[in-house]
Structures are given as C-alpha cells and as structure tokens.
Amino acid sequence: METSLYDFLYLISIVLFIIGLKRLSSPDTARNGNLIAAAGMGLAIIVSLIYPLDSGSNNYGWVTGGMVVGSAIGYTAARKVKMTAMPEMVSLFNGLGGACAMMISLVEFYNYPANTPLLNGAVFTTLFALFIGSISFTGSLVAYGKLEGFLRDSLVLPAPKIVNVVLLIAILVLGGYVLSLPDLNFTLVLVFLALSLFYGITFVTPIGGGDMPVVISLLNSFTGIGAALAGLIYNNQVMLVGGILVGASGTILTILMCKAMNRSLFNVIVGGFSSKGGASGDGREQVVREATPSDLAIELKYASKVIVVPGYGLAVAQAQHVVHELESMLEEEGVNFMYAIHPVAGRMPGHMNVLLAEADVDYPKLLELESANKEMPTTDVVLVIGANDVVNPAAKDDTSSPIYGMPILDVELAKNVVVLKRSMSTGYAGIQNPLFFGEKTRMLFGDAKSSLNKLKEEVDQA
C-alpha cells in the first residue's frame, strides 16, 4: 500500500517536536513551543491510527477506549495537581510512559515466532526496551512515593550497593542467556521482567530525597530511550526521534543538575546521601536562639534590604502567596525585597521560579546564586523559608559532609539570618546544619505559611 503520504506526515510531526523543544527552551516562546510539540504529538497519533497495515483487524474499539480513558485521567490529574506537587506528577507521568514501553516489548516477546533464532538485533533491542521501560516504571513510582512522603528516606534495603550490583549482573547474564537460546523461553522473559522491575526499586530506594530531581530527570531520559528502542522495533521514525530527543534532553538536564550540586552523576547514583558523615554538632550541646514574630516584624520594617531564600518547606506549606503579600507590604515601607534562588532549591531546578511566578512575584526580583551571594554582605535580614541544605555552610568547610563542595547561598554573610522551619529536623540530605547554631541566626519555628501570616499581622501593626 502507498504509505509515502503517511511517512511525510510523520516527518512533519518530527519537525514539530524539534521546533517545540527549541521554543520550550526560551522564556518568551516556551508556551507556544509546548503547544507546537503537542500538535506534533496529535498529528503523530492520528497518522498512526490511519497508517495502512498489512495485517491485523485494527481493533479500533480498544484503541479508542484506551485513548479516551488515558486522556481523561491525564487531563484531570494535570488540572487538579497543585503547583507544589509538580515534581511528583512529572515523576508519575514518566513512570506510566515507561510502563507503556515495557508492555510493548512484552507483547513483542509474546508474539515472537517460534523456532526463530534469538541472537539478533531486534530481540536485543526488545529486551533492552523491556529492561529500560521496567526501571523507568518502578523507579519513577518509588521517586513519586518519596516525594509524596509515603516512602521514607529511612527505608533502607540491606546492603543496597551489593544488591544493586548483584541484580544488575543477574539481569545481564539472564538477558544474554535468553538471547543465546535456540528458541524463545517466555518464562525466562517474565523472570527478566520481574528482575528489571525489582531493580528499578532497589536502584532508586537508597537515593536520598534531595537527589530526587536528578533521578527523575534521569528516569525521564530512560523513558525517552525506551520509546526510541520501541521505535527501532517498529521501524517508526517518530518514536525513534521523539524518544531520542527526550533521552538526550533528559541526560543534559541531569548533568546540569548534578553540576549545580557539584557532584557527579555516578556519585548521586552509587553514593547517595548517607545519613552518617557530616555529623557536625554531635557531642557538644548547641543552643539555638528563637525569634519572635513581633521583633522580627519591626526588624523587617526598618531594614533596607531583605532577601528571602525559599526552599521545599515553602512549597509544602503553599506559602508562596503569603510571602508575596509580605513582600508588597514591606516594599511599601521602602524595603528592597528580593529572592535568592538556589539552582536546586525545592525538588527540581526551577521549581521555586514556577512557584513564585504563580504568586505573581516580579521576575527581576529573583536572584540567581552568584548575584544573590554578592548582595548578601549588604543585606539586613535574610529569611530562610523552608530551605536547609542549600544554605548549609558545611558544604564549604566540612570535608566530611556529604554535601561538601556544593555551592551554597552565603546567608551567614548577611547581618541577620532568620530561619523559618517546622522543627530542628534535618533537610533532605539528612545532615545537621551548623547555620542554625550560628551567632547571627535565629529560628522561627512553625509551618511556613502560618509563621508568615503572623509576621504579616505584626508588620501591619508595628
């Protein structure tokens, strides 16, 4: 059958993907870029619905059913999710894409013709897609669980490194064995699947919540690679190019994130943040000073420059709007109010920018790491709201600290530091923060939103 028209339409959707991604990487065109990429996807799906096939009975009922159910769930979830829960959502969506790649490969094996030698590129590709898809699926679910909080960081599997290495070797050996058999052994493929799924869990579980953005980005590129491999199986250029584009972008993004934390990807995956090490403060009694909202309000009101360091705590408490209100109140008093955004603040790079944009904070008020650090010495009050590891001086001077070497916001250079925090508990890296015991530091305990609301009232009255 003549398929060149359809292939040409596929080509158009590939071009739309590329233009979309290109436009997504610049603030002015990003929204438009997303729509272009979505149009490319729509076109690719339509073409694959009408593409002439040699065999099969189309089963449009099943296709439509799946599409309607998936679209409805996806759309509802995307509309309802809170902006603060974005990383979890992306992780969950990503896992589902991985699950699809996994199912496709599984069916490919199920349909594999009997008495055909297996040692060929097609089977290798399918097996690889099964492996990648499975890891992406279970790994993303674990990442989702960790971010949502129902999987604790303290949940540690025994000897994770050994388990991971042994599992990986077992998977490789089993994969090689399946390929070397004269005939397909579907049971072994199922065992391979089970091991891969389990590996996804053991791969992500030991990695601390603070590293989740890196992991999600990595798993995102895995799903892309899975889609590309499926594209090889089906000889489908859209899947191949679309998947590889995601694979490459996910990898670049992962590397950018690692750079921001001054760690290598290997270190993130193998090392993980261990809760030992960097135990500064152990052994001697350390005192924290508490701030009261009324004193702080007066200080803020008469300050000339205030910098807010937002972190995940701000996101959890949904305090982005309150902080913006406080900003407006203090600006009326003539305070120069700015935000210092650490590249890995929150759970994803750019997470804080999205949140503060939601609360209508002016873009020029957001300072990046370097320019923020230049402002610190002349700042009267730094408000650290729900951030911890990104302001931990141990990263600069404690070589035993697991976050040693990560660039941080030098808040201790400011005249006063006030940390808004729920308790003295450690951050996601699970390490104590010497900043809290610093001479200039005071703590304001409580949920970020209610603390800020109290602060607002006091500013109003003062």
Add this chain to the structure above:
Amino acid sequence: MEELTSFISDNLLMVYILVFAIFLGMEVISKVPTVLHTPLMSGANAISGVVVIGAILLIRQASTDDYLVLILGFLGIALAMINVVGGYAVTDRMLDMFKKKKSKI
C-alpha cells in the same frame, strides 16, 4: 556479532537517524535558563509519551480474539495517553504563569 552487524546494516537509515537525533537533542536543549528546567522536563516527558504510537500499532496489528495482547495494548495506550495529555496540560499550566507575568511588565 555477525547478527549485530547485519542488524545495523539492515537498519542503516534508522541507525543514522538515531545518531543524528542524539546530537540534535543535545544541541536543542543545551542552552536553557534554569527557570525553564522544570517546564522543559515536563514538556520533554510529554514527548516521551510518543511510545503510545507503538501501543496503537500493536493493537491494530492484533487479531480480534487475542485478548492478552488487546488488554496489554489497551493498558499501554491508556498509560501513555496519561503521560501525553497530562504532560502537555501540566506544562501549559506552568508556562501560563510565566506568561501572565510577561503581560504585566
């Protein structure tokens, strides 16, 4: 090894596309301001839902009574569509906030 080389030569065009797409993907992405990392990750994630095409082709090639394939394919389509539709919708929502900002300045 022979099988592998023959696979590559049989699919030479696809292998070319694969290699070029890797470079293209890295080129397109490498210059992105931090602000856009989250939307970009989310948008790219939606594109990875392109795997849905595989599931669609898979179901269309199946016969009407092959229920295992039909059910797995149905699940595959549904899950990947959540990824696609949810991914684009969520990205649009995020970027909408930046746009609001823009018009005000």
